[in-house]
Amino acid sequence: MKYKLIASDLDGTLLNKQRSVSDKNISLIKGFIKSTNSQFCLVSGRPPYFIKDIADTINLGEKIRYLVGYNGAVVYDxxxxxxxxxxxxxxxxxxxxxxxFIQKDVKIAIFAEDKVYVNLDFEGVERYYGDKVVKLDTDNFNPSRHKIYKMSAFGFNP
Incomplete structure (x- = not known):
């Protein structure tokens, strides 16, 4: 069977515990792509700007042309x-x-353009996305001024 495209999720699949692609996986991917002349696509719930860094690490050039980000909301060339x-x-x-979610006092993360807006202190998101995280001004945030690709809600009390 000839494969034209191989796609892989990142978290819990391609990435190790250090959130990087192991040398072994890079070698396997490169070998497979070379032997099949296939394209390779990275797929994730992450924003494309995070996935691009991982694509650069794998370093397959034009063999990684497309990324799928925000759980399918964006396909990036x-x-x-x-x-x-x-x-x-x-x-x-x-x-x-x-x-x-604001009325229910639930933590939310709003993924828009190159920022992640959060309504409450959110250590996990802040640690993961760093300087991309912006405190949500709940009185003045206007969704019509942003391209919102993904929203995550986190409730810890049933």
Whole structure:
């Protein structure tokens, strides 16, 4: 069977505990791609700008042309350096979701463009996304001014 594209998830699949791709996995990927002349695609719930760094580490050049980010909301072309597909939240729908979780005092992370907006102190998200994290101004945040690709809600009390 001829494979035209091989895709791999990142977290819990391709990445190790240090959140990097092992030399062994890089070698296996390169060997497989060379022997099959296939393309390789990285797929993740992460934003494309995080996935690009991992693609650079693997260093397959044009054999990694596309990335799928935000759980499928964005397909990004590395060669053209631009999205070829985007699916964002409708701003009215996003507003209702954000408002609901804020009223319930639930931690939310809103992934928009190159920022992650959080409504409450959120060590896990802050540690993971670093300087991309912005405190959400709940009184003035307007979803219609942003491309919102993904929202995550975290409730710890049943």
């Amino acid at each position: 590395l060669i053209e350096d631009m999205p070829v597909f985007e699916e964002v939240f409708n701003s009215a729908c996003a507003f209702k979701i954000i408002e609901y």
